[in-house]
Amino acid sequence: MTKRFTRRQFVTIAGASTTGAVVFAACNIPEEEFVVQSPSSLPEDLVRSADTWYATTLASEGGDSVLVRVNEGRAKKVAGNPDFPINRGKQNVRAEYILQSMYHPDRIATPMARRTRGAPLRPISWDAAEAQLKAWVAESGDRTTIVTNPMRGHAAWVVGNFARNAGGKHMAFDPLDQTNLYAAIKRVFGQDRLPEFDIENAHTILSIGADWLGTWVSPTRFSVKYGEFRQGEGRTRGTLFHAESRMSITAAAADRWLPVRPGTEGELALGIAHEIIEKKLVPQARIAAFEAGVPKAVLDARTLANVARTTGVSADRIHEVAEALAKHGPSLVFGGGSAGAHTNGTNNLSAIYALNILLGSVGVKGGVWFNPPSPFAGVPAASSGAPFIEWERELARWRAGSVGTVIIRDANLVYGLPRSTDPAGALANVEHVVAFATVLDETTELADLILPENTALEDWGTDIPEPGPGYPAVALQQPVVGPAYTRDGTAKLSDARGFADTLLKVSGGAAGGATMRDVVNSAAGGLYGKGSGSVKAPSASLFMQGLLARGGWWDVSARQSTSAPALRAVVKDAAADFSQTEPAVEGETLHLLPFASQSLGDGRHAAEPWAQATPDPLTSAVWTTWAEVSRETAKKLDVRQGDRIMVRSQLGEIEALVYIHPAAAPDTISIPVGQGHTRMGRYAQGRGSNVLAILVDKKDAETGALAWAATRVKVWKAGGARKIPMFEGGAEEARAVEPGFPILTVRDGESAEDAKHRFEAGHKVLH
Structure with a gap:
């Protein structure tokens, strides 16, 4: 029988369940309703119809902790862990998809290998697969490359150890490269990790480019903070300004949306700084600290008139934002996403974050x-993909035959890299390609050896939230279910094993331990030795039980000391450079704005039908690829909602369905990332188009990161139409209900609240 406890009751019961020896500190986290303590041991052959809740982490983008409801040995539901300081009982929609990943009908059933390159795959045993992997790594030595998704925690530590022991390298792949974000944080603040943004205690916030309520970095955590920012107890409602080229979820939630021209986000930040300094809205000491990092000539040129002309944001709006930030503090400024995805991306973000020094x-x-830093020595606490320029160099090594073995895990290079890099052609020249996966994708199918991998519900591990809460925090991952079986119960759905566990076994324990469970136990012992934090116990074993029940460990008393650094030339004069379009191709020239899908992410969730069927929050579209264009652009193209259009860059073309968006800028076209898979299971294959494939290989001038928002395209009507599958009828213009009686109309750059006040001021409202 499921019960509900307050945290206070839970602490009492949890302590009693371990003979009263484990103490759980509340750690100043707001008290919420806690569902049920997670048992520390797995149920075996559970046949009673009773719910059991387990705390674990899914190694998601922000490092959230979740509770998984297990009934009769099957995972049924994922909910946020109310006790964990990162997500405080909330969960991202993408966390739900792990259930379908676990029981997916297209899961890889068994290890498979090819006798020769190009031969069909055939099932082999795990013993044979591990022996083959071990032999290939030993043969290749320093010619070994491990490619994964961006990783944190002890799994990343094991991968790094394995690569170093072999003499090779570990590279992380992120299709929407965030190298520039980390570079700007390092340049402005001198920090290797992303900082904590104290959103809930700010009064005025300016965010630029980062859709932090949608998909950016840690949206679950940011959404919790946003709720406090808007209506937290004992505080006045905060004011949010958001500048972004596309109307995103965050832009829709803002008090003022500033539709800035692509690539000019840094100009906007400098224009705001210029206005604050010119009007002397902050003390001289702060002005001097800011000017130490920005050349005088650069700042002097960013007058209101110049910046308004460059960015497309009016001088009045820039002045309004500058005054609000300076006069109505505490104020907070941060940015990312498309603002950092240009050839001047690092400079843009540096200018944005430097505003915090001025304020x-x-x-x-x-x-x-x-x-x-990480609470574990040598264990990564930050996760960023390698910059695009490093991928170009690495793929050149593959093409030259300089790499003997490539091990790939959760990194779909063939799908996610621009076509100019030809990762499939590069892999063809690697002697041995090994892939760990749950479902075959475009990259996995090219491997010589394919190993089925556990889902996050079947593995041990740790995660260090990014960004952290300003003090040490660790999320614990534990297996919550046994292997999944086929519908008739006669065979395992997948004879999968853990990725890190396999590396540990192949290395003979040299990568950090015999198993990941041993690695996690050892890590828990290290936390136990600190004698502080959210869990206290008289023995290491009881401490481990406490960690499993709580979902992790954190120590509010060890908050990181923070002071403003001295700026040293962090911003320079740098304009964005965009790709060119083909003059011979007819059509409208538009700026392409790819954006991470709220449901599919960067495409990694496309295999799950729940992800495909989750409506986009703004358009409500599902199961397809659409292109958001303005009414003005639609008229020029002579298209209506649902019409087929072709979108062509220098590297190729894709098809999309027109979605006429009233908030789209006339010179832009926004297309979600995630569809267009040629392989990835029955629910993703052959559906929509892959916008990543046509991105031009422009790079940030300083870091070499992919400038994924720097592509210009030609767009034309393709002929034919198809109704966009969506839950709503589309974005229609407001029309008069009765002749002469106007309905509220929101103008470009205006919030709904502004429109309401304007309407009430100009019309007599009947009550």
Whole structure:
């Protein structure tokens, strides 16, 4: 029988369940309703119809902790862990998909290998597969490359150890490269980790480019903070300004959306700084600290008129934002996403984050707080993909035959890299390609050896949330279910094993331990030795039980000290450079804005039908690829909603369905990432188009990161139409209900609240 406990009751019961020896500290986290303590041992052959809840982490983008409801040995439901300081009982929609990943009908059933390159795959045993992997790595030595998704925690530590022991390298792949974000944080604040943004205690926030309520970095955590920012107890409602070229979820939630021209986000930040300094809205000491990092000539040129002309944001709006940030603090400024995805992306983000120095927002309530290093020596606490320029160099090594073995895990290079890099052709020149996966994708199918991998519900591990809460925090991952079986119960759905566990076994324990369970137990012992934090116990074994029940460990008392750094030339004069379109191709020239799908992410969730069927929050579209264009652009193209259009860059073309968006800028076209798979199971294959494939290989001038928002395209009507599958009828213009009686109309750059006040001021409202 499922019960509900408050945290206070839970602490009492949990302590009693371990003979009263384990103490759980509340750690100043708001008290919420706690569902049920997670048992520390797995149920075996559970036949009673009773719910059991387990705390674990799914190694998601932000490092959230979740509770998984298990009934009769099957995972049934995922909910946020109310006790964990990162997500406080909330969960991202993408967390739900793990259930379908676990029981997916297209899961790879068994290890498979090819006798020769190009030969058909045939099933082999795990013993044979591990022996083959071990032999190939030994043969290749320093000619070994391991490619994974961006990883944190002890799994990343094991992968790094394995690569170093072999003499090879580990590279992480992120299709929507965030190298520039980490580079800007390092340049402005001198920090290797992303800082804590004290959103809930800020009064005025300016965010630029980062859709932080949608898909950016840690949306679950940010959404919880946003709720406090808007209507937290004992505070006035905060004000949010958001600048972005596309109307995103965050833009829709803002008090003021500033539709800035692509690539000019840094100009906007400097224009705001210029206005604050010129009007002397902050103390001279802060002005001097800011000017130490920005050349005088650069700042002097960013007058209101110049910046308004460059960015497309009016001078009045820029002045309004500058005054609000300076006068109505505490104020917080942060950015990312498309703002950093240009050839001047690092410079843009550096200018944005440097505003916090000018506003005195570093190390204060409602501002920026630094995060401590990893609580485990040598264990990664930050996760960023390698910059695009490094991928170009690595793929050149593959093409030259300089790499003997490539091991790939959760990194779909063939799908996610621009066509100019030809990753499939590069892999063809690698002697041995090994892939760990749950479902075959475009890259996995090219492998010589394919190994079925556990889902996050079947593995041991740790995760270090990114960004952290300003103090040490660790999420614990534990297996919550046994292997999944086919519908008739006669065979395992997948004879999968853990990726890190396989590396540990192949290395003979040299990568960090015999199993990941041993690695996690050892890590827990290290936390136990600290003698502080959210769990206290008289023995290491009881401490481990406490960690499993709580979902992790954190130590509020070890908050990182934070003070404003001295700026040293962090911003320079750098304009964005965009790709060219083909003059011979007829059509409208538009700026392409790819954006991460709220449901599919960067495409990794496309195999799950729940992800395909989750409506986009703004358009409500599902199961397809659409292109958001303005009414003005639609008229030029002579298209209506649902018409087929072709979108062509220098590297190729894709097809999309027109979605006429009233908030789209006339010179842009926005297309979600995630569809267009040629392989990835029955629910993803042959559906929609892959916008990543036509991105031009422009790079940031300083870091070499992919400038994924720097592509210009030609767009034309393709002929034919198809109704876009969506839950709503589309974005229609407001029309008069009765002749002469106007309905509220929101103008470009205007919030709904502004429109309401304007309407009430100009019309007599009947009550």
